[in-house]
Amino acid sequence: MDRFSAALGVLGWILLGSLASQEPGRGAQGPRVTVPFLRGHSIRVDGRFEEPVWKKAVQVGPLVQVSPREGARPSKPTELRILATPEALYLAIRCMDDPSSVRGRLMARDANLDPDDRVEFWFDTFGDQRFAYWFQMGAGGSKGDALISDRGSSFNKNWDGIWKGRVQRTSKGWQAEVEIPFKSLSFGENESWGFNFRRLRKESNESDRWAHPRRGFRFFQLTKGGRLLGFRDLNQGLGLDLIPYVKYASRMGRGAGGQRAQLGRVGGDLRYRLTPSLNLVGTFNTDFAETEVDLRRVNLTRFPLFFPEKRDFFLEDAGLFEFGPPDRRRQTIPFFSRRIGRNGNGDEVPLRAGVKVSGQAGPWSVGVLGTLTKEHAGLPSRGQGVVRLQRTLGENLTVGGIYTGGKPEETGGAATFGLDLAYENSKDYGEGRTLKAWLYAMGTTQDGGGGEGQAFGLSSEFRTRDWVHRLQVHEVGRDFDPALGFVRRTGIRSYRYLTRFQSKREGFVQEINFFVAPSYTTQSDGSPDTWRVPLRWLGLEFETGDVLEFEVERSFERIDEGFEIVDGVFVRKGDYTVTRHTVTFESADKRPLSINLELELGEFYDGHIFSWQAEPLFLLSPMIQLSGSFKEDRVHLNEASFLTQEASARLDLQFSPDLSWRNLLQYDTESRNLSYQSRLRWILEPGRELFLVLTTGWDRPQGRDALIPTDTNFTAKLLGTFRF
Structure with missing residues (x-):
């Protein structure tokens, strides 16, 4: 408690001092260009740049190579x-290239574009x-598109903005035209x-930057961007968006007494x-029917797994709440x-309404x-809330606080509160060096009573061109229990250090890397709990883009109480010191x-493990992508001995950049359930979309090979955006 009070006192003193601080300063921002603002012109976004107004646009450049030949x-x-x-x-972007060398096989919105040539850009508005x-x-x-937060350390790719972008192939390469409304x-x-x-070019594994x-x-x-100047008198209209939806849902029960239920529903958002x-x-009658299901994961540890948020309402401006x-590692x-909106088993708890200011x-940054x-599971309608505030002091320092209230799964109330401080400096330690x-x-x-606990910690990182050094200290009290949060372990104190080396070069081997990341965790009384020493003793990236890595890990774990690792198999109380080796090829x-x-x-x-995992990706054509994942632990x-398996298969069909059909099939031996989700998404125009979603599954009872059908759900959802 003394350490917690001291940490809270230091943070509180800094936060109070911020009230008298000035606006953040501005250091050197790199290159600058002034954007011409034109009135009375219309641009059709088709990737062709045929309008005469493009002759008045400012040219931004030149780009310089970052890898493989830095500065070239x-x-x-x-x-x-x-x-x-x-x-x-x-924006009008021309990427000169030999047409036969252009890699461009993906059309889907928010696709992982690692296989393709692409351009990326961000705006710190x-x-x-x-x-x-x-x-x-x-x-x-x-x-x-995505939201970047925490000075570039956090990346939320689940955000979907309303904007236009079109690509054309030409005899000189490829080009893209982009329109981003200020609304x-x-x-x-x-x-x-x-x-x-x-710009990232796959043929040469090249990255060029402005x-x-x-x-x-x-x-x-x-902190290492350039500047676009001249933004004034921007038109956001009334700033009002109405986003209604209409939904039809059908549920077919299977087995004895199976019934069919149908539901019509309306709701929406006001922004x-x-x-x-x-x-x-x-938001009113909030609905998440179009959200993709979680990927299956078999847990061979004593602690809960972390699954990311996928619902759009919570993802928008999520960085403000971090x-x-x-x-x-979460x-x-x-x-x-x-x-919020899910119970302990991950099942949906319907939301009646919600409000967000961000x-x-x-x-101040406000969330x-x-x-x-x-009402659900015998509990009355319940409210939950969070307040997150942050303020930047000078160029390098940010202070903030958070408060959450609510207890979704039980009666009574609960609260979590905290203060944090972040520091980043990339100017005072030499070129290419950053301290965080x-x-x-x-x-x-x-x-x-109960649930009255504390947690605190510190983390630092020093990054150079080839090296990263990171130190973390973290303590969680035994009674720390954030009702609206996530905590993997309580009653511990942990220390972690990482040193990573990464060197780029020309030739057949374009990157060599290694790291060592020892960690040590004690229980609240100071007795040893776990320690780990993972070592990547060699990592290689070749000119072809292939990656080969070799790792070894020595670790210790103290089990104070035996636990069931899979059905009918227990790990006994005791001390365990083990060594494992890993080889990865990409x-x-x-x-x-x-x-x-x-x-x-x-x-x-007290035994041995052999684990292997394969993730193939087959790009049959720009329209068809087939991928899968299979993992087995022996x-x-x-x-006792046991075998666990988890498998998934995806078939993604992309008929155009605006029409996609995604199919996901999953199975794992822990749940013994085979599930299937099919999602068709049609972007009628930016902001207006149609979703057709089918989910179904089959259970495989213990001791039987037959699959028994479970419920089948079908949803049709149409939503639109009306801007004023």
Whole structure:
């Protein structure tokens, strides 16, 4: 408690001091260009640039090669032109190339474009180097977008904005034309926006960039962009969007007493810009029928698995609600939106209504969310909410606080509160060097006692051109229980250090990398709990784009209470020290057929494990993509042996950039359930979409080979956007 109080006191002192601080300063921003604003012109977005107005656009460049030859002239030139009207921002992009060398096979919205040639660009519309909108266009016609937060450390690709983009192949390569309405963006009163642009070319595994083209700076590092100047008198209209939907749902029960149920439903969202930078969203009869199901995962640990949020209402502006350091391991999160509208088994709990306020208010970043769930499982209608505030101090420092209230699955109330601080400096430690640090503290309370605990920690990272050094210290009290959050373990104190080396070069081997990441975790009384020493002793990326990695890990785990790892198989109490070896191969996805393979062999508690995983990807044509995943664990313990398997298969059909049909089939031996989801998405025009979704499944009872059908659900959903 003393350590928690001290951390909370330091953060509180800094937060109070921020009230008297000035606006954040601005350092060197790299290249700058002024965007011409034109009135009375119309542009048809078709990828052809035929309108005479394009002659008045400003040319942005030149690009410089980042890899494989840092600082060199690009092997193929790129032309980027930008102009604006009061209603929208326009980009014209020409990627010169030999037509036979262009890789462009994907058309789907938000596709993973690693196999294709593409361009990417982002806009820091507030000019504060903390949040940005990211866009990409692929040579095959695919377009994608995302929200960037935490100065470029967090990336939310599930956001879908309303904008246009079209691609054309030419005798000189390929080109893209983009229109981004200002109604789709939030921005401040600043007249300059942060901006960066890059081109990725698969034939040569080449990356070319506009601002700060150095390997020591990540493309998504918002402090290392250029500047677009001249943004003034932008037209967002009334700032009002109405997004109604109409839905038809049918459910067919299987087995004895199976019944059919049909349901019609209407609802929607209302979005209003309180200011150009602050949004209000209200939702009624919220529906998530078009959301893709979670991927299956077999859990061979003592601790819960983390599954990401996929629902659009919670994903929009999700970066404003993030707290503490970005952590892909997801150990402790004060606010986890999947706690709202889902029960402990992952089943839907209907939302009656919700409201969200998000964006910028002066020097503050604001995220406020409130929801009301319908009655379920004997519980009355219940409300949940979160408030997240952040403020930037100077160029390098950000302080913030968070509060959550609500207890979705039980009666009574609960609250979580916390303060955090983030520091980033990429100017004072030499070219291509960046120092980041985070400090945070949290506490929880619940009605009726219990659940009153604390968690705090610090994290730091120093990054150079070839090296990354990271140190993390984290403590979670035994009674820490965030009712609207996620915590993997309680009653622990952990220490983790990572050193990673990554060197780019020319030749057959284009990258060599290795890392070591020792960690040590104790229980609250200081007794050892676990330690791990993973070592990647060699990682190679070849000129072909193929990757080969070798890793070894030595680890210790103390089991205070035995647990059931799979049905009927137990791991006994005791101390276990094991060694495991892993080999990973990733073939270049620029080929029509690629595959990722992973083999793991070694000790597992008091026995051994052999695990292998294969993920093939077959791009049959621009219209047809077939992929899959299969993982098998063969475990032999002293008292028992068992086999686990998880498998999935995808068939994605893309009839045009606006019409897709995605099919996902999954099975795992833990649930013994085979499931199928089919999703057809038709973008009638940006902001108006039709979804047809079918889900069904089959159970395989223990001791039987036959599959027994489960319920079948069909949903048709039409939604539109009306802008005023």
